[in-house]
Amino acid sequence: MGEIRVLVGTSKGAFVLTADEGRAEWRVDGPLFGGWEVYHLVGSPADPDRLYASLSKGWFGQVVQRSDDGGRSWQSAGNDLRYEGEPGTHQHFDGSAQPWRFTRIWQLVPDHADPDSVLAGVEDAALFRTTDGAMTWRELPALRSHPTAAGWAPGAGGLCLHTILADSGDNQRLLVAISSAGVLASEDGGTSWELATTGLRSDFLPDPEAEVGHCVHKLARHPGRPDRVYMQKHWDVLRSDDHGYSWHEISGDLPTDFGFAIAVHAHDPDTVYVVPITSDELHFPPDGRLRVYRSRTAGGRWEPLTAGLPQRDCYVNVLRDGLAVDTLDPCGVYLGTTGGQVYVSADEGEQWHTIVRDLPRVLSVEVQTLP
Amino acid sequence: MTEGGTPDQRAVTTVRVALPHQLRVLAGIHGPAEVQVAGNVTLGATLDALEAAYPPLAGTIRDRETRRRRAMIRLFADGADLSDADASTPLPGVVTSGQQPLRLVGAIAGGA
Numbered sequence: 001m002g003e004i005r006v007l008v009g010t011s012k013g014a015f016v017l018t019a020d021e022g023r024a025e026w027r028v029d030g031p032l033f034g035g036w037e038v039y040h041l042v043g044s045p046a047d048p049d050r051l052y053a054s055l056s057k058g059w060f061g062q063v064v065q066r067s068d069d070g071g072r073s074w075q076s077a078g079n080d081l082r083y084e085g086e087p088g089t090h091q092h093f094d095g096s097a098q099p100w101r102f103t104r105i106w107q108l109v110p111d112h113a114d115p116d117s118v119l120a121g122v123e124d125a126a127l128f129r130t131t132d133g134a135m136t137w138r139e140l141p142a143l144r145s146h147p148t149a150a151g152w153a154p155g156a157g158g159l160c161l162h163t164i165l166a167d168s169g170d171n172q173r174l175l176v177a178i179s180s181a182g183v184l185a186s187e188d189g190g191t192s193w194e195l196a197t198t199g200l201r202s203d204f205l206p207d208p209e210a211e212v213g214h215c216v217h218k219l220a221r222h223p224g225r226p227d228r229v230y231m232q233k234h235w236d237v238l239r240s241d242d243h244g245y246s247w248h249e250i251s252g253d254l255p256t257d258f259g260f261a262i263a264v265h266a267h268d269p270d271t272v273y274v275v276p277i278t279s280d281e282l283h284f285p286p287d288g289r290l291r292v293y294r295s296r297t298a299g300g301r302w303e304p305l306t307a308g309l310p311q312r313d314c315y316v317n318v319l320r321d322g323l324a325v326d327t328l329d330p331c332g333v334y335l336g337t338t339g340g341q342v343y344v345s346a347d348e349g350e351q352w353h354t355i356v357r358d359l360p361r362v363l364s365v366e367v368q369t370l371p
Numbered sequence: 372m373t374e375g376g377t378p379d380q381r382a383v384t385t386v387r388v389a390l391p392h393q394l395r396v397l398a399g400i401h402g403p404a405e406v407q408v409a410g411n412v413t414l415g416a417t418l419d420a421l422e423a424a425y426p427p428l429a430g431t432i433r434d435r436e437t438r439r440r441r442a443m444i445r446l447f448a449d450g451a452d453l454s455d456a457d458a459s460t461p462l463p464g465v466v467t468s469g470q471q472p473l474r475l476v477g478a479i480a481g482g483a
């Protein structure tokens with residue numbers, strides 16, 4: 001019988017939630033790394049016992065930890081992430097030039113075939129790679145050398161490269177999302193980059209259809225259909241069918257199209273999940289009701305999924321990495337909130353159950369479906 | 372053992388360094404770190420020795436690139452605040468004699 005391992009990063013450490021494939025009885029282990037902000041905790045697709053964790057804290061900076069035994073023991077990995085060459089400047093909130101400065105790793109993406117090879121998306125926005133199991137890191141500097149980079153400006157969470165989509169069928173194809181710059185695509189393994197923002201519109205910009213400046217909150221896609229990419233933007237839910245080179249809105253009948261998280265069903269590239277949040281000023285669900293919305297039509301038409309989720313007096317948020325799926329059939333969906341709840345649905349979102357209720361603020365949720 | 376502040380250039384001095392909880396966990400120790408400092412027992416040489424003896428601490432006390440103290444780490448010895456002292460500042464005798472540790476303190480900065 002298989003096992004599900006849910007890796008939860010929180011503002012005060014990490015937790016590992018495990019269950020058999022029934023997904024009904026859960027064991028909660030943790031906290032790991034108590035006191036650290038765990039922006040991301042993730043397993044290697046090639047070796048599920050190889051885990052990587054990004055720990056940061058205002059006092060102590062960035063630390064990377066690695067486990068070779070599924071999280072039973074951990075060792076310190078390399079935290080020396082230096083920009084190549086003269087870092088230069090990007091735009092600050094007030095329009096002034098701000099020197100590029102490394103702050104933290106937002107996302108770690110292990111290679112689909114090599115557990116020692118990992119991409120890291122960092123703040124201030126840049127892409128790094130390790131090929132020795134996170135002991136040493138090198139920047140892929142072409143991204144930060146893009147001609148528009150000096151005009152990139154931070155969102156409220158900093159100038160962060162928070163999402164990396166690597167195509168498991170073609171390791172030269174990469175997509176990255178940066179708040180608040182937009183999306184960039186590479187067809188040559190990160191040697192060169194093109195903006196992938198055509199069709200994005202952000203009304204807060206002086207030019208709403210500007211090439212850069214879009215606050216992309218999250219990208220998601222189905223590995224079997226890599227050209228189709230979904231986006232939850234600051235406002236708007238969008239889809240691209242050409243690897244990000246053009247986008248169109250699929251918000252349809254959502255009650256609000258502001259939100260942070262988005263995830264795609266493990267077995268159906270047309271089924272996508274979002275968690276609508278009231279607005280950019282009100283980071284909680286509309287009407288105090290936590291509702292996941294599912295589209296089975298690749299967007300446009302959405303249905304609320306509420307059974308088992310709080311439908312009154314609920315004012316938590318679901319952050320950009322707070323939604324994930326497993327690969328069982330039926331597909332399981334997982335939701336972590338800023339109130340410390342982690343919910344699971346073992347039936348594609350129809351019925352939800354609480355795995356754990358009182359964790360620290362959930363920053364990220366990843367799911368490993370183990371044999 | 373050496374006299375505080377003016378040790379023999381060739382001597383090796385054992386210095387205890389008291390760390391905040393998270394750094395003790397990273398270093399895998401329960402009490403103060405003990406480090407061997409060769410030559411002049413300065414603030415910078417002690418931090419260099421600390422990072423060499425406990426590699427997981429590299430980058431957590433001083434910025435990797437600039438080598439500057441992280442803003443919310445404070446350094447104290449014999450009741451004096453050495454947070455902004457130059458790296459060449461000698462540590463006082465009560466620290467070099469082993470009576471007291473060099474103290475690394477996480478600043479009280481509020482928050483959640």
